[in-house]
Structure formats: structure tokens, C-alpha cells
Amino acid sequence: VNAYLEISSQFEALDEVQPTHIYATSQGSTQAGLQAAAMLLGHTTQIRGINPMDSRNEAYEFPSAIAGQCEAAARILGFDLSVPLEEISNSTDWVGAGYGLPSADAQEASALLARTEGILVDPVYSGKGLSGLLGDIRSGLLTVKDRVVF
Template sequence: MNFTNFPRKQFLQGATPLEAMPNLSKALGGRVNLYIKRDDLLPGAAGGNKTRKLEFSFGEALSLGADTIITCGAVQSNHARLTASWAAKENLECHLILEERVKGSYKPNASGNNLLFHLLGVKSIRVVPGGSNMMAEMEKTAEDLKKQGKKPYIVPGGASNPVGALGYVASVSEILQQLNSMQLKIDSYVVPSGSAGTHAGTVVGMFGENGNIPVIGINVSRPKDVQEDIVYNLANATAKLLNLKTELPKGNIECFADYFAPGYSLPNDGMVEAVKLFSKHEAILLDPVYSGKAAAGLIDLVRKGHFKEGSSILFLHTGGSPVLYAYLDSLL
């Protein structure tokens, strides 16, 4: 697919690794062969999947003459960290609106991403109650900054709009090239599904490239039907932006929602086990909010026999390991 019509800031430095996980495969019974796409190793302060999306978000921002970036996320947001990191790199002011989705969870002196917000020189952090209208809150900050003579650009949460989702549409050709060079057939691709840009973009990329690899989303925050509608709507909007001529089948969207309880960012036993299994067997650090819960879903689906014996499953690591240091009580 052609992305040259869209402004893009080149943050990527080549393809991220696509690795086998033989030790974890064996630990889970050896029924399937597990692989991992290491988007945790993308550039940016401590890495993570949002860098792919921010290539297009920052490209648009800079093309419009923005000197200030505003974005939002949860109190330990990986997206906010990566937005702040690229704002620092591009000499742009960064303002964060953080949603306290779990009451009492914001701690001004917390470790993890909160520490990195300050090290990266974030200009302002404003915390709002869970359930706030985050776009309205960002627009309020934008209006205040305009009065100061600034030219703000709003990046939505997770950079999950059609512009940001282009980053994961583009990622599919990278993956397919790697699989072709490795002569590796993948039967399913498992991705975390949260703000939906990564999931939606990947589905559009697979559809547009005729990749023929089913994409499975593991929900980190919402019920199955709600999340599937969000992913489908964003996927269609992204496909429209790309002028794809064929309508995306709704059957291409599949989510599993059994792994995020008791709620977004709240620890559970499956997440803790997944973090420990990946680190013990493959020396790969997950995060407790996204990749940890998605990996818990992957592990459970393998154990339940959801995947055909002998099949090869690819897991997308979206990064976020700095958040581990804010969850010591759950992991030690």
C-alpha cells in the first residue's frame, strides 16, 4: 500500500525482530510454536508500539506547523511516555492530561512511566477523574495554549485515530517480508486490543496486503462486543483514509475479553503468571497493563487447545516494561 500521501516523521530504524520462543512453547506443552514480534524494541524512551503510530501523528503535526503536542492516557500511560519522548526529540512542548481510571491510583512521586514523564521534560501534567471526556479536556488545554500564542496539536489517546492507525497498517508489510525471508508460515497473530489503533491498523494491513493471517485481539479494558465495534469502526475509517475499494468484513475482527478483569490496569493472576513465564523462559519483559494481560490470553488459549496442534502463533509485544516498576507489590 502507498503511504506517500501522508506526512510521516521517520522514527523507525528498520524492522523490529521477529523471534521464536522455543522455551515458552515447550513450557506450555509443546502443542504450538510461539513467535514474538518485538515492538517493545522500537525507538523512543524505553520503546513500545506507539512509536509506529506517532510517525504519522507527528508527521501531520509538523506539517501543520505545530510547536506543542497535547495527549492523554492513564496515569502510567506508555503512549504518554512515547509522545513525550518524541516531543523532546523534536523540540516540541508536551502537555499531558492523565485520567485516573482507578480512583487514588495517581501518585505524583510514583516510579514507572510517571518518573519518565518528568525526566522527558513534560511541560504540564493535569490529572482528571476516571470517565472524563478526554478529548474535551485536551481541547480545553489547547484553547489555553492558543491564548499564549502556541500552536498545539492534539494526539488522541493511544494515537488511535485513522492517522495513527496507519502505523500498524504499514507494519504488516514489514512482518510479511520477515515471514517470507524466514520461510515461516504463521497461522494466527495475537495482539493487545485497547485504544484499538494497533488492532484496527493491523487488521486493515492484513486485509489490504492479502496477508491471510487471522488477527486476534486480547482486550485489556472492555467487553467483547464493545471492543469489536470500536475496532471495526476505526478499521473502516482507516481503510477509507487509504481509499481501499473493498469493504472490510466484520468477521475479520475477533476479540477475547476474559483476561482484563477486575478492570483496566488492575493486576490479576493470569497477568502475573504471564509476566513471570515470559521473563523466566525467554528473558522478555512484558508490562502489567497491555502486553501482560494479552500474553495471559495467549497462554490460556494455548492451554485450552484453541489453536490447532502444530500451528505457529505470532504474538505482538507492544512494550511498556517501565510500568513494571509501579507494580512491585503484585509481582514480588
């Protein structure tokens, strides 16, 4: 929740429009906090989790569990929040061979970011999140009109 508040306040301080999308490499709680904050503030920012694992891993959390974490975070803050399952966008499309294993897409995304921006990310966690972001750009899910935070 605090991460979302920080992102939002930075956009406000710069007198910028709030982001349309926030991408998080998340298996649950990070995404849940971001989602809860956006919903509690009434923002239309779409939170997109790119999961580094899928149901083959015992720690995998289904979207219903993430929705429950959103609601629990709101309760801790003293709010009642109902999170419809369709609000949870958590993709396992970029996992590759499994959790903790680099995927070809993540390695390609990591190399692209390093080559073009001089920013390094690991190919087994953040690299998978970045590969999901690039995949969404390439598929047209995101356009030049979107304001995206990764």
C-alpha cells in the same frame, strides 16, 4: 498497517510461511491496522486482539468500532474495504479487575515468560495479552501447527 507489512516482509525475507495468527494487546487501533493490512493483502492470518479493558472503561471500543477503524485505515490508503463484524476477534476475557490493574493470569503469564525466556512484560497491558495467548493455547484454540506472532 505498517506493523503488519513489517511482520509480513520479515517472514518473506526468511522464506517462511506467513503467520496463521497475530496476537496484539489492543483496545482498537493497533488491531484495526493489523486487520486491515491482512485483509487488503488477501492473507488468511487471523488477528486476535486481547483487550486490556472492557466496557466498564470509557475508552473501550466495541468490535464494531474496530471494524470501522479497519475500513477507515483502508480508505486513507485509497482502498475500499468492508469488514464483517465476525472478522473482529477482540477478547475481554483477560481484563481481570479492570484496566490498569494487574490480574492474576497476567502476573502468571509475565512470570512464566521471564522465567523461561528472560523477557519482561508489564502485568497490566502486555501481560494481559500474553495471558490471553496462553489461555488460547491451553484451551486448544491454538495448536503446534499454528505459526503465532505476539
